Amino acid sequence: MIQGTIAIVGRPNVGKSTFFNRLIGQRKSIVDDTPGVTRDRIYGEVEWLTKTYRIIDTGGIQIEDQPFAQEINMQVDIAIEEADVIVFLVSCKEGVMTDDIAIAKKLQKSGKPIVLVVNKVDNEKLRLDAYEFYALGLQDPFCVSSAHGIGLGDVLDEITRVMPEKKLSPYEGMTSFCVIGRPNVGKSSLVNAILKEDRVIVSNVEGTTRDAIDTPFTYDGQEYMIIDTAGIRKKGKIYENIEKYSILRALSAIDRSNVVLFLIDGSLGIREQDKHVAGLAHEAGKGVIIVYNKWDTVEKDEKTMAKIEKEIRAQFVYLDYAPIAFVSALTHQKVNQLLPLINQVHENCSLRIQTNVLNDVILDAQMMNPAKPHNGKQLKIYYSSQVSVEPPTFVLFVNDPELLHFSYKRYIENKIREAFGFEGTPIHIIARKKS
Secondary structure: OEEEEEEEEOOOOOOHHHHHHHHHOOOOOOOOOOOOOOOOOEEEEEEEOOEEEEEEEOOOOOOOOOOOHHHHHHHHHHHHHHOOEEEEEEEOOOOOOHHHHHHHHHHHOOOOOEEEEEEOOOOHHHHHHHHHHHHHOOOOOEEOEOOOOEOHHHHHHHHHHHOOOOOOOOOOOOEEEEEEOOOOOOHHHHHHHHHOOOOOOOOOOOOOOOOOEEEEEEEOOEEEEEEEOOOOOOHHHOOOHHHHHHHHHHHHHHHOOOEEEEEEEOOOOOOHHHHHHHHHHHHOOOEEEEEEEOHHHOOOOOOHHHHHHHHHHHHOHHHOOOOEEEOEOOOOEOHHHHHHHHHHHHHHHOOOOOHHHHHHHHHHHHHHOOOOOEOOEOOOEEEEEEEEOOOOEEEEEEOOHHHOOHHHHHHHHHHHHHHHOOOOOOOEEEEEEOO
8 A cells, every 4th residue: 555655856867767766676767867858757666664655756847948847847846746755856966056946945835844865975075065955944965876776775764754644544434446547438427427417527628637536425325435537648648738647646546446447448449558557457456347438339249248358358468357347428328237346346355265265275276286396396385374455465385485486376366266256356476485
């Protein structure tokens, strides 16, 4: 679960992308010495002291009228708005710049906790030079070298210290679900169809819904929270500046949901961007229902549904656990089937299996199909236990975790699903060496 959001801000070429990559442990952000190379925010996750934070890499704030300056400034404004803690990165080798002073004033107005990080401190002399950053009027600076991975732990300790406490979910006792998808696939129309009233603006203009909109409602005595989100655009097709921020809002909506309705536009069929959108829900470990919308626009016969379902399974192999619903938000066709399906998926996400029953299934699976030896070693699963729900997570205690090949892990997952269902929810399987 995400415990907070961190935004890295600062002028161009101070090492924000290198700092970001160090924290998330992979080269996800472009690293280049050309100022302003990072133009779109990039998102990742960092784990520290049992907590998980979402981290945002931003384009550099440019005070002068340089190319992309306005766009980058707007990205940082939204990053500041969305962040719980702001990491203000400056460069020790260049010292305090006029832009640093202007940025510091901009950040102080936000009222958010600010962690001042002086980057490129590669030796003791530079560490002494870092004292000049007290002139920015912020708290004690933290000296780091992102290139060499020095000092990052202290920064993460400080982030954890100043991170606001995560508030209890306002949706306790409710089943919360969000609606995600590319722009103009009918998300707002589906929300209206479920609510049976026009609480959300519906328009054929792509990107009408800018923010996530939470709406509580009751159906058959059960309380729900439905979250509509802005459409998620492909980066190369983002023209309106404000569209650039929809992915973060969608990620936030997914975080607040028990179940995700992933919409496909039946009038256009599956698009490449659909795979990216669906991947957000899968990676978050949420229950997923694939909703093939605009079913009324599809020319069909008795074989059409089976053909489309086969195509969906082929295109979204990683969502093979997700049920598929064919609906029309416009005509309300089969929309009434969604809430019972949401209830079932939420129940499956929260399902706990007794340890003795789980171990019987794992033992039978091993006897029916033992793992193939690797380098002369044979995988042995001694016992297993379910350690959490939403998503259901199982730990296998084995002789050597390296021997649990992906294909055999998949086989174990399939056997668990055969025995207990778990339709609509991903399953996490973790191998640990038996102590």
